[in-house]
Amino acid sequence: MKITGARVIVTCPDRNFVTLKIETDQGLTGIGDATLNGRELAVASYLTDHVIPCLIGRDAHRIEDIWQYLYRGAYWRRGPVTMSAIAAVDTALWDIKAKAAGLPLYQLLGGRSRDGVMIYGHANGGDIAETVDEVQRYIEMGYKAIRAQSGVPGLASTYGVSKDKMFYEPADGALPTENIWSTEKYLDHAPKLFDALRSRFGFEHHLLHDVHHRLTPIEAGRLGKSLEPYRLFWMEDPTPAENQEAFRLIRQHTVTPIAVGEVFNTIWDAKDLIQNQLIDYIRATVVHAGGISHLRRIADLAALYQVRTGCHGATDLSPVCMGAALHFDISVPNFGVQEYMRHTEATDAVFPHAYSFDAGYMLPGDVPGHGVEIDEALAAKYPYQPSYLPVNRLEDGTLWNW
Numbered sequence: 001m002k003i004t005g006a007r008v009i010v011t012c013p014d015r016n017f018v019t020l021k022i023e024t025d026q027g028l029t030g031i032g033d034a035t036l037n038g039r040e041l042a043v044a045s046y047l048t049d050h051v052i053p054c055l056i057g058r059d060a061h062r063i064e065d066i067w068q069y070l071y072r073g074a075y076w077r078r079g080p081v082t083m084s085a086i087a088a089v090d091t092a093l094w095d096i097k098a099k100a101a102g103l104p105l106y107q108l109l110g111g112r113s114r115d116g117v118m119i120y121g122h123a124n125g126g127d128i129a130e131t132v133d134e135v136q137r138y139i140e141m142g143y144k145a146i147r148a149q150s151g152v153p154g155l156a157s158t159y160g161v162s163k164d165k166m167f168y169e170p171a172d173g174a175l176p177t178e179n180i181w182s183t184e185k186y187l188d189h190a191p192k193l194f195d196a197l198r199s200r201f202g203f204e205h206h207l208l209h210d211v212h213h214r215l216t217p218i219e220a221g222r223l224g225k226s227l228e229p230y231r232l233f234w235m236e237d238p239t240p241a242e243n244q245e246a247f248r249l250i251r252q253h254t255v256t257p258i259a260v261g262e263v264f265n266t267i268w269d270a271k272d273l274i275q276n277q278l279i280d281y282i283r284a285t286v287v288h289a290g291g292i293s294h295l296r297r298i299a300d301l302a303a304l305y306q307v308r309t310g311c312h313g314a315t316d317l318s319p320v321c322m323g324a325a326l327h328f329d330i331s332v333p334n335f336g337v338q339e340y341m342r343h344t345e346a347t348d349a350v351f352p353h354a355y356s357f358d359a360g361y362m363l364p365g366d367v368p369g370h371g372v373e374i375d376e377a378l379a380a381k382y383p384y385q386p387s388y389l390p391v392n393r394l395e396d397g398t399l400w401n402w
């Protein structure tokens with residue numbers, strides 16, 4: 001089955017998405033997500049100008065060979081732009097292979113390892129009372145796991161808190177918005193949020209929290225320790241992960257489980273954290289970590305060390321990524337949880353999909369392929385809009401981690 005064409009579709013149904021569509025001489029098509037928030041057009045150009053010309057005429061069934069061809073063949077390895085582009089090709093080819101087989105993608109990945117994919121929602125509020133109400137809303141919808149974020153007194157805005165409640169959209173400015181951050185205020189406040197949540201709801205639900213790379217290792221150790229009474233499912237991205245040794249220090253101080261990796265692109269980014277058992281959940285996902293093929297490698301390495309998966313699933317990961325991730329999640333043995341931040345109605349209309357929500361679990365659906373398509377005519381009605389993720393400064397003006 002020969003690849004006869006491929007094109008990139010950029011659309012902005014409430015936010016920007018980059019999608020690669022591959023066509024074959026047998027009439028089968030497949031799509032893959034290539035969205036890199038705030039840097040969308042870099043991946044679009046990488047695909048259009050550098051990858052697509054190399055795809056035409058290749059055998060669409062040779063997924064692994066094409067992956068190696070794009071990874072090794074570029075000479076310049078790794079990085080979010082390269083790996084998102086490779087991921088899009090890989091996802092589209094898996095979609096085509098599964099359609100050719102007449103099977104849902106998870107059947108090609110070994111079949112189902114579980115009945116449903118446990119997901120967590122993102123509950124956020126301007127203060128603790130509002131976050132408690134939002135958590136209640138998720139509980140009423142049947143969620144088993146909820147990530148809770150609250151505004152911090154004395155800080156005008158912070159990561160994870162927005163006026164939109166069922167999803168969170170940080171990329172909001174034609175230039176980066178500037179937030180102000182205070183570690184002291186945050187460390188004082190975060191345990192109070194989880195104290196309020198456990199007092200109200202008890203321990204029946206999994207609670208998660210995203211620190212979004214803002215703490216130093218010793219501060220993260222202190223936070224993890226202060227959250228121990230509330231038994232979190234995980235503390236996410238407690239400190240930046242470039243220096244992976246940093247996590248050893250956190251481990252020395254707390255048994256709060258640690259999740260890392262939404263900004264990782266390859267197995268090399270995760271290798272030392274996994275092999276040294278410095279994390280409990282690996283958050284790499286399909287679009288930013290080289291597609292289904294590479295994510296399976298990361299998960300297999302993680303399985304050796306009892307590290308489980310917890311794929312990133314914010315709104316900037318398109319429904320195409322979500323669909324593919326759900327096929328991966330339902331098949332992978334060492335699955336932990338899947339993030340599911342809902343998309344807007346406009347996004348869902350552009351990307352008709354077979355996946356569905358049922359009482360705290362997601363199901364990938366049983367149509368051949370990964371079950372997500374793109375309505376190109378509708379997509380064309382939403383042209384690209386420049387938008388940036390925010391930046392973060394300490395109260396004295398020092399640029400900090402966002």
Ligand SMILES: O=C(O)C(=O)C[C@H](O)[C@H](O)CO
Nearest residue numbers: 037170210212262313314316
């Ligand atoms: O969903 C999460 O865990 C995030 O941290 C959201 C990220 O900030 C967002 O996806 C960046 O594009």
Ligand SMILES: [Mg+2]
Nearest residue numbers: 210236237262
């Ligand atoms: Mg996160």
